Amino acid sequence: MTGFTKTILGTGLCAALIASAGFAASHSSVTNKAVAARHAQMQMIGYHTGVLGAIAKGEMEYDSAMVDAAATNLRELAKLDGTTMWVAGTEQGATDGSRAKAEIWSDAAGFAQKFTDLENAASAMIGAADAAAVGAAMGGIGGSCKGCHQDYRGPKS
């Protein structure tokens, strides 16, 4: 695949992510604080992905310090110790506003691996030297969101 094609793919994927992040921000009430905290983790992940997407699309000027900061924050957010937030008994249906599938707890190793995938994709973004390189690395980040959401995030409720 040429660098150009990769850029277009990355950008398209990213636009979809930003759109879904905006939509998700308006979800219904959450009473459980652990659920609220992991939503905040995901919102932060969505925000930093949006910064990188805007740079890939040329909506925000390329700036290496901004790219590295966004990618580093994304990596660190993926590395947070989720013990406090991904608490057993808070799956979708058990508490308001949760879309966490029960598989998060029955397949904890698989879920952890998905966070490692995001961590690795974010690390690969660090040092992207121009907007096209940001676009090319965007595919890995978008793929890691999708990979986890497909298996571990339940339907809209």
Ligand code: HEC
């Ligand atoms: C390791 C798994 C995993 C990865 C990786 C992941 N997510 Fe999520 N995400 C989830 C789960 C599970 C939920 C639902 C959590 C809940 O409702 O309790 C979620 C919810 C969200 C939400 C909704 C938050 C809210 O306020 O309701 C957004 C936005 C989001 N993810 C964005 C992203 C983006 C962008 C990426 C990639 C850069 C990403 N996620 C990567 C598992 C993941």
